[in-house]
Amino acid sequence: MLFKIYKELFNKTALIVDDHEVNLITYSYLLEKQKIRTIQASSGKEAIAILQQNPDIDIVVMDMYMPDLDGFDTMQAIRSNDLISHIPIIAVTAKKGIREKCLASGANEYIVKPLDNNNLMPIMIDLLSKGTNYYAKAA
Secondary structure (H helix, E strand, C coil): CCCCCCHHHCCCEEEEECCCHHHHHHHHHHHHCCCCEEEEECCHHHHHHHHHHCCCCCEEEEECCCCCCCHHHHHHHHHCCCCCCCCCEEEEECCCCCHHHHHHHCCCEEEECCCCHHHHHHHHHHHHHCCHHHCCCCC
16 A cells, blocks of 8 residues: 655644554654654643643644543643644544534544544645644734
8 A cells, every 4th residue: 555645744743642652653653654743742731731842833633532631621721822822733533523522622623533644644734734823813
């Protein structure tokens, strides 16, 4: 099977947030094959801390169901923080039918697992092509 390379994603940085190590490894592998630098967080609290320290991260891939601070609350916290509210977020879940809840919580797009090269990369390209001003809160 051929693995399509998306040159538009070269040298971007993605934060992957998931409480399952196998997902972190799998998503990192998928993104790193595209020459995307990855940073991993295993909780919502860790994700917020990483974003505050690295507000130049280009995009976030966020699991919705994590212990402590779930993806919904994490996205709301990100959107309420002026330093990091501009970063596009892709909500990832195994649960169908929660698209509107994800978008209302701050996601820019929603994907149902399993992630693969064909469903994730075109969404990332679309979101990143809009630029960070597209996601910044209206003044």
